[in-house]
Amino acid sequence: MHQNRLFNRTRLQLAAWYAGVMGAILGVCGVAVYLHLAETHFEAIAGEIQTLVGSLHDSIEPMLEKPGELHPRVRQILPGLCVGGQLCRPVKTSHIHVLGADYQDPYYVRFTNLSFQTLATVNTPPPADSAAQGKNWQILTDEKGRRYHQFSMVLTTSAGQPWGYIQVGRSLSGYQRYLASLKVFLLIGLPIAMVSIGGASWWLAGLAMQPVYNSYRQIQQFTADAAHELRTPLAAIQATVETTLGTENLNLIEAQTTLQTITRQNQRLAQIVQDLLMLSRMDLKVLPTKHQNCCLDDLLHDLVEEFAAFAISAKVSLELSIQAQDLYVVGDEEQLYRLVMNLITNAIQYSYPGGTVMLRLLKEDSTAIIQVEDTGVGIETAEQTRIFDRFYRVNQDRSRQTGGAGLGLAIAQAIVELHKGSLKVQSQFGKGSIFTLRLPLKT
Secondary structure (H helix, E strand, C coil): CCCCHHHHHHHHHHHHHHHHHHHHHHHHHHHHHHHHHHHHHHHHHHHHHHHHHHHHHHHHHHHCCCCCCCCCCHHHHCCCCEECCCCCCCCCHHHHHHHCCCCCCCEEEEEECCCCCEEEEECCCCCCCHHHCCCCEEEEECCCCCEEEEEEEEEECCCCCEEEEEEEEEECHHHHHHHHHHHHHHHHHHHHHHHHHHHHHHHHHHHHHHHHHHHHHHHHHHHHHHHHHHHHHHHHHHHHHHHHHCCCCCCHHHHHHHHHHHHHHHHHHHHHHHHHHHHHHHHCCCCCCCCEEEEHHHHHHHHHHHHHHHHHHCCCEEEEEECCCCCEEEECHHHHHHHHHHHHHHHHHCCCCCCEEEEEEEEECCEEEEEEEECCCCCCHHHCCCCCCCCCCCCHHHHHHHCCCCCHHHHHHHHHHHCCCEEEEEEECCCEEEEEEEEECCC
């Protein structure tokens, strides 16, 4: 297959289509996974911020007495609290670990009055966005382009008066680094996966196309063999006609000889065409098969009588052994006759003079068994799997002498399959062969 351009091109196309489809599926899945992980991670950050705001709200709100004023005890909860315009150092993450904020990106806290003026902070929050004031969730950006996620909640005094707002947020730098690493993983992983898929698709396309290629090779071989078989009688006819035409004063005997040769070769052509047509119809399942009761005893007796003269001329003894009587099968009697006839013909043709062809009829459970055993040339083990191929001959020279085209066993195998049976061979080279035919009995 590797040397055939048509199949290599088709294999490449199949592999490319498969890899392309799988790549598209992986790409869509990759984008979906990326968006899902990004959303899940972002929601996790929002959930942590909201939890921290709720904890601070519940802890600080009972200490608030006057609007816009922080009670000194708030510093106990937030040690790094920077009030007013004081210069404050950043608070380490561990200082607010008790509030659930132990993260690589530190949280910040900002207290504002009702006018959103900053009263106190923990760590350094980004500049407030005046356009987004009053919203619970905000995305802020500082002067360096760093983004922050922030949540705001209203604080009230112990008397129930509005006090101001508490705003808690954290940098999204870690989140963005996470997304960047995820993008790199997907961008690197997808080409690697595509290369792997490409190799796998090439291999799978080869496996899928191997039966097609084998069929293609069989068709090529069949066409070549059929052309060769048809060419032989055509060449004989042509040579005979040319010889006859070149003969001066052609007499009646010579004309009759020429016509006999043409007739003989024409019959051979007709037989080959008929056999090919029969095999073609069997392949297409359009060959009509009669469903009638066939008595195998009578069938074998008729065959032995018909081939008795042929066996005598070949100096071969043809014998029949009926070990089970009144065996009936359902099928086409003409096709079954042709099936066993092909087996007997081969057995006689491939037997040495003085040999024996034994025809047996047996019964095993609900199966009828017909055996055709000869004492002929036998078949080598390596060739036993090919003898049912069309135009295949074990001994080319001997088959040509006997006029066979190598279709007999192929036709026999096709008829067996139509009748739901089996045909197997046991052979030892130089000692003969046994063909065993099994057919289901009439129930």
